[in-house]
Amino acid sequence: MRPSTCESEIREGTARMPDRLDGIPDAVRAGRPTVWRNPHRRPAAEILPGLTFGLADVADAEARWRRFDPLLARLFPELETGRIDSSLLALQPDVAAHVAGEMGAAIWVKADHALPVTGCIKARGGVYEVLVYAETLARRAGWLASGASYAGLAEPDLRRAFGAYTVAVGSTGNLGFSVGVMARTLGFQVEVHMSHDAKAWKKARLRDIGARVVEHAGDYGSAVAAARAAFAGRADAHFVDDESSVDLFLGYAAAAFDLQRQLEAAHITVDVQHPLHVYLPCGVGGAPGGVTLGLKLLYGDAVRCIFVEPVAAPCMLVQLAAGLDQPVSVYDIGLDNRTAADGLAVSQASLLVAGTVGALIEAVITVEDADLFRWLRDLWERAGLRLEPSAAAAFAAVRPARSSLLEARGGTHVVWTTGGALLPEDEFRKALAAAPGR
Numbered sequence: 001m002r003p004s005t006c007e008s009e010i011r012e013g014t015a016r017m018p019d020r021l022d023g024i025p026d027a028v029r030a031g032r033p034t035v036w037r038n039p040h041r042r043p044a045a046e047i048l049p050g051l052t053f054g055l056a057d058v059a060d061a062e063a064r065w066r067r068f069d070p071l072l073a074r075l076f077p078e079l080e081t082g083r084i085d086s087s088l089l090a091l092q093p094d095v096a097a098h099v100a101g102e103m104g105a106a107i108w109v110k111a112d113h114a115l116p117v118t119g120c121i122k123a124r125g126g127v128y129e130v131l132v133y134a135e136t137l138a139r140r141a142g143w144l145a146s147g148a149s150y151a152g153l154a155e156p157d158l159r160r161a162f163g164a165y166t167v168a169v170g171s172t173g174n175l176g177f178s179v180g181v182m183a184r185t186l187g188f189q190v191e192v193h194m195s196h197d198a199k200a201w202k203k204a205r206l207r208d209i210g211a212r213v214v215e216h217a218g219d220y221g222s223a224v225a226a227a228r229a230a231f232a233g234r235a236d237a238h239f240v241d242d243e244s245s246v247d248l249f250l251g252y253a254a255a256a257f258d259l260q261r262q263l264e265a266a267h268i269t270v271d272v273q274h275p276l277h278v279y280l281p282c283g284v285g286g287a288p289g290g291v292t293l294g295l296k297l298l299y300g301d302a303v304r305c306i307f308v309e310p311v312a313a314p315c316m317l318v319q320l321a322a323g324l325d326q327p328v329s330v331y332d333i334g335l336d337n338r339t340a341a342d343g344l345a346v347s348q349a350s351l352l353v354a355g356t357v358g359a360l361i362e363a364v365i366t367v368e369d370a371d372l373f374r375w376l377r378d379l380w381e382r383a384g385l386r387l388e389p390s391a392a393a394a395f396a397a398v399r400p401a402r403s404s405l406l407e408a409r410g411g412t413h414v415v416w417t418t419g420g421a422l423l424p425e426d427e428f429r430k431a432l433a434a435a436p437g438r
């Protein structure tokens with residue numbers, strides 16, 4: 001980051017839009033790590049009743065997941081029950097102390113970096129949206145007799161039938177992979193539009209499973225826009241729209257039920273006296289936003305959701321700080337959206353997500369790339385967690401949260417690790433080597 005360039009762009013930006021961008025702190029504009037307490041946050045009881053989605057919608061999503069359990073168990077032998085879920089891991093006291101910067105902190109890891117089938121949190125949203133599409137087609141065409149097990153959707157004749165349809169998606173990598181794996185496994189054609197920052201191995205892996213990969217010179221937002229335009233109005237195709245899909249969002253939201261079950265099994269009390277702090281890496285916002293909606297519906301103000309973004313791509317922070325009337329991108333304040341956290345390299349947040357959970361998010365914390373690599377290395381060496389840089393982001397936010405959000409010290413802390421298990425070994429070694437010296 002060259003401060004001089006940044007300054008001049010800020011002045012231009014301010015001249016164009018004096019009011020909206022005023023609320024964005026100078027440290028954020030300068031690409032410095034920041035703890036941004038959300039001034040728009042309101043009590044859950046005030047916000048939840050006015051939202052378009054409620055507990056019934058998330059419960060519906062959960063029920064659909066369960067309808068698909070027999071099919072998923074048949075398609076993916078690694079899934080014993082068909083449930084795509086990860087463990088809730090307790091960090092050992094010494095590791096927890098390292099993460100929190102002090103002794104005695106209760107730090108848990110929601111281990112979506114090891115989520116079965118796709119090794120990242122996109123298995124919740126992306127896989128779910130493909131299942132919704134498959135169910136819609138199958139019901140419309142009468143392929144699903146009422147009461148029949150969904151396991152029947154894996155029969156060869158249905159695979160051939162699905163093959164007449166295309167599932168398309170724009171992605172920096174993980175969403176394309178998750179949608180691609182699920183859709184190809186069911187027999188769909190798959191087309192993935194990738195941004196310039198998508199990693200080569202992610203493109204290669206998609207081609208390996210028979211997906212068509214279309215590469216774009218621009219960033220993630222432009223890849224999504226191109227794909228959206230290419231598939232608009234096609235009756236034989238479905239475009240998974242990361243910026244505005246309700247199904248994607250609700251698929252993520254159902255994760256709240258998984259966490260609730262695990263917290264109960266671990267006898268962890270969550271109430272206003274024993275708050276739950278959840279650290280969520282944020283790209284376009286669908287995954288952390290969906291999880292936030294689900295958790296707020298279950299726990300209200302007893303849960304505090306803290307979004308974590310790279311200093312170069314704080315798109316949700318910028319959108320919330322500027323207000324929701326118009327889209328704002330990180331380029332508008334002179335940031336460049338260049339980060340090693342490819343899963344978080346998003347310049348413009350989802351307005352659906354910002355509009356839904358904008359008043360429910362506790363804070364947004366921005367972190368430097370060097371810290372992603374440092375935490376990636378430390379969690380590997382100390383706890384054996386195999387993370388990709390995006391997933392390490394949440395660890396980098398725990399200390400800043402505990403020192404700057406005063407009330408964040410006690411209670412339970414859950415760090416949501418969002419991807420990494422399927423990182424090729426040489427990529428993982430490169431990430432380990434990128435950690436700065438101790």
Ligand SMILES: *Cc1c(COP(=O)(O)O)cnc(C)c1O
Nearest residue numbers: 174283284285286287343418419
């Ligand atoms: C996609 C992704 C995120 C963030 O999800 P969004 O829905 O884009 O906010 C976080 N971590 C990883 C590893 C991801 O792939």
